[in-house]
Amino acid sequence: MPHKPIIGITMGDPASIGPEIAVKALLDFKIYDYCRPLLVGDAAVFKHIIKKLGLMAQINPIQNIADARFEMGKLDVFDLQNVDLEKLEFGAISAMAGEASFQAVKKVIELALAGDIDATVTGPINKKSINEAGHHYAGHTEIYADLTHTKKYAMLLVEDNMKVIHVSTHVSLRQACDLVKKERIIEVVELLHHGLISLGEKNLKIGIAGLNPHAGDSGLFGTEDDEEILPAVQQALALGYDVEGPVPADTLFSKAATGYYGGIVAMYHDQGHIPFKLSGFKWNPLKKQMDSVKGVNITMGLPIIRTSVDHGTAFEIAGKGIASSDAMTLAINSAVQLAAYRKAEIQQD
Incomplete structure (x- = not known):
């Protein structure tokens, strides 16, 4: 297995479905065909969820990567020992859970920056718990940007034909409108273009959403589309990117779902997240x-x-055994694909 990438997977909030979906994903033994998965968090939490749900797995707690076995059915956990199981309550916000989830993220970032692992995958965290623990971040994206000293970054969502990047994310809607600026849009187009190539996408056509209804309708419903988004599109075209826009959001996403665009630029969080989740999330009204x-x-x-x-x-x-691990499996698959692309880039250099 030495040639396979090591993928660090955080447990997420220990009071959430994070530990459950991580274990379930690694019980799909095909994962081991293309990577070496390493859980990062608390061994006690993983042992607890395995016992509670009757999952067929064992835990190998480690303190050094060299001690990982990467054996199917015996899951390696970089054990941080931050959780008191007697105080852990499923579904509850707590500073203890927030601290444990934050430390898992911090450790996986450190391992990646040191070159000890090839990619990182994160389980879900609770922002309130993180903040109660004294770590004042809006989410994972901001934690990663801060701890890696990254200034230019963006959130990219991927599910089948829907590949959506965002100009802004965890800010108020009022603030999001103010953040629609030409320079930021061009920056995000560049990040999306590179992301599409990294993921093996052949269609590099990018659709850029308008901000206002009907993309402003020539200034009738706002001027941002004409004053910020259109100039960004024109400059992106001049730079050689295959872009189109601003396209009214109510038609942009329906075209994207068919594969017309390789990726799209959303102007704010919910503009991108709502259609994306309509595509990838399947609610069962009978089972609720x-x-x-x-x-x-x-x-x-x-x-x-x-x-x-x-x-x-x-x-x-949380703790009921009914959480789907589909997204975790896909996240691991994407991490492996991105690691392979990055390795090929390094070899070419």
């Missing part, structure tokens, strides 16, 4: 739960690889 939750979150612009599930902590079903 998700049958499938697909979608990968990739942070573009980092010096290391980071992919993630594109769903939250699902506190309401």
Whole structure:
């Protein structure tokens, strides 16, 4: 297995579905055909969820990568020992859970920056718990940017034909409008173009969403589309990118779903997330739960690889054994693909 990339996978919030979906994903033994997975978090938490749900796995706690066995059915855990199981309550916000999830993210970033692992995959965290622990971040993306000293970055969501990058994410809607600037849009186009190539996408045509209804309708419904987005599109074309826009968002995503665009640029969080999740999340009204939750979150612009599930902590079903691991499996697959592309880039240099 030495030639296979080592993928560091954080447990997420220990009170969430994070540990469950990580274990379930690694019980798909095909994972071991193309990578060496390493869980990062608390061995006790993983042992607890395995016992509680009757999952067929064992845990190998380690403190050094050299001690990992990468054996199917015996999951290696870089053990941080930050959780007191007697105080852990599924579905509850707590500073302890926030601290444990933050430390897992911090450790996996350190391992990647040191070259000990080839890519990172993150389980879901609870922003309130993280902040109660004293770590004031809006989410994973901001943690990674800060700890890797990255200034230019963006969130890219991937699920089948839908590949959506965002000009802004975790800010108020009012602030998001103010962040629609020509320079930022061009920056995001460049990140998306590189991301599409890294993921093996052949269609590099990029659709750029308008901000206002009907993309402003020549200034009738706002001027940002004409004053910021259109000039960005024109400059991107001059730079050689295959872009189109601003396209009204209510038609852009329906075209994207058919594969017309290789990727699209959304102007703010919900503009991109709502249509994306309509594509990848499948709710079962009879069972009153998700049958499938697909979608990968990739942070573009980092010096290391980071992919993630594109769903939250699902506190309401934590510890019940019904969480879908589809998104975690896809996130691992994407991390492996990105690691292979990065390795090929390095070899070419």
